[in-house]
Amino acid sequence: MVKLNKSQAARTHEGAKGRAFTPEQQLRRALMNSMLWESQFYEDGVAIAERMAALVPKVKAERVAALAIEAREDMKLRHAPLLIVREMARHETHRGLVADTLERVIQRPDELTEFLAIYWVDALGPMQQRKKAAVSAQVKKGLARAFAKFDAYQLAKYDRDGAVRLRDVLFITHAKPKDEAQEKIWKQLIDGKLASPDTWEVALSGGADKKETFERLIADKKLGALALLRNLRNMQVAGVSKKAIGKALDEMRTDRVLPYRFIAAAQHAPDLEPELEHAMFRSIEGHAKLAGKTILLVDVSGSMDSPLSGRSEMRRLEAAVGLAILAREIGEDIEIYTFSDKVKKIAPRRGFALRDAIVTSQPHGGTWLGKAVAEVDRKDARLIVFTDEQSHDAVDAPKGVGYMVNVASYQHGVGHGPWRRVDGFSEKILDWIIASEAAE
Numbered sequence: 001m002v003k004l005n006k007s008q009a010a011r012t013h014e015g016a017k018g019r020a021f022t023p024e025q026q027l028r029r030a031l032m033n034s035m036l037w038e039s040q041f042y043e044d045g046v047a048i049a050e051r052m053a054a055l056v057p058k059v060k061a062e063r064v065a066a067l068a069i070e071a072r073e074d075m076k077l078r079h080a081p082l083l084i085v086r087e088m089a090r091h092e093t094h095r096g097l098v099a100d101t102l103e104r105v106i107q108r109p110d111e112l113t114e115f116l117a118i119y120w121v122d123a124l125g126p127m128q129q130r131k132k133a134a135v136s137a138q139v140k141k142g143l144a145r146a147f148a149k150f151d152a153y154q155l156a157k158y159d160r161d162g163a164v165r166l167r168d169v170l171f172i173t174h175a176k177p178k179d180e181a182q183e184k185i186w187k188q189l190i191d192g193k194l195a196s197p198d199t200w201e202v203a204l205s206g207g208a209d210k211k212e213t214f215e216r217l218i219a220d221k222k223l224g225a226l227a228l229l230r231n232l233r234n235m236q237v238a239g240v241s242k243k244a245i246g247k248a249l250d251e252m253r254t255d256r257v258l259p260y261r262f263i264a265a266a267q268h269a270p271d272l273e274p275e276l277e278h279a280m281f282r283s284i285e286g287h288a289k290l291a292g293k294t295i296l297l298v299d300v301s302g303s304m305d306s307p308l309s310g311r312s313e314m315r316r317l318e319a320a321v322g323l324a325i326l327a328r329e330i331g332e333d334i335e336i337y338t339f340s341d342k343v344k345k346i347a348p349r350r351g352f353a354l355r356d357a358i359v360t361s362q363p364h365g366g367t368w369l370g371k372a373v374a375e376v377d378r379k380d381a382r383l384i385v386f387t388d389e390q391s392h393d394a395v396d397a398p399k400g401v402g403y404m405v406n407v408a409s410y411q412h413g414v415g416h417g418p419w420r421r422v423d424g425f426s427e428k429i430l431d432w433i434i435a436s437e438a439a440e
Contacts, residue, residue, distance in 0.1 A: 109155050
């Protein structure tokens, strides 16, 4: 007779025996990599969102609030933290922290309207009918506080057409301006009379000559580093000279731009790779050093060849490459390996040459993480694994200090024993490792 009353071992999507996590650990795993409602390689995006919603009431309110804030401020996620706060508003045990949490996680004006769209997603009928659905007092308070953080430029930039407009948020929350100047700005917003901000998006959407617009913005230093990197191809198509673009790259601030951003830019402007590599190395100058021996193990399996989000052209593997380039520059003694079906040691190259070596090191096949860890792990070195954890085989405890950097929202992961877990891709992973070890 078949025995039904027996526990089922957690398994990854590729079959390895996985780890059973606490509700808080599960929520962190799902949240820190979540591009809300977007499907990933193994799991449907709706299922991930539903799992997060179900986990919220199982975790203490203070911890849920802290996770939502961490996801927004450290992981730079926008939509998933809003869903978490919306779920907090459903439960009496969590409602008391909604206003404070909402004020922290809303950092752009369009997140005010996005939150209300998420809040009303369960309501039936057209959006005009949904707007009449009651909004809780805590939500109103949080939205009102958040609204007061934004100036005229920010409100004008994000006052976009949509089912929910910024003025709707004002009407619903009855927010009070802090002074006469803000009261005037809000009246202009309601009347549709805010001055259009001088951004490249506004200038180009207004029909201005693209070449002249980009050259003016470069000359006036009104293109930030990320806007410059994202628009390299647009500038080339518009006819901006390579010399002018190269000068802009040479003069831009790079202190807050890490390697994977330059890798993404080079995909669209490969003829600018020398200038981009020079700027990339400049961005690393003065970075804190990763002391001692480090082994970086990079997952190059097929599932890593998927985008970080539906709107991003950056793939998980390329994010890992950015981490490897940074580690190569700041590590005192570093070895880099890739793994999929096999383990390959990477030659000690730098910059884009290291990128090419990692990406082409082997076919993007299965995920034999346990075998790879066993092959490269040593007691006298820290081991940093960059992976989505969906391994075919089990992963033993690290021999020394081991970091498991998980870049997916999947329910089950691997790695038994004292692995130090980092859920989510952040530009500051190595900074966190350096700081935490210094504190110890």
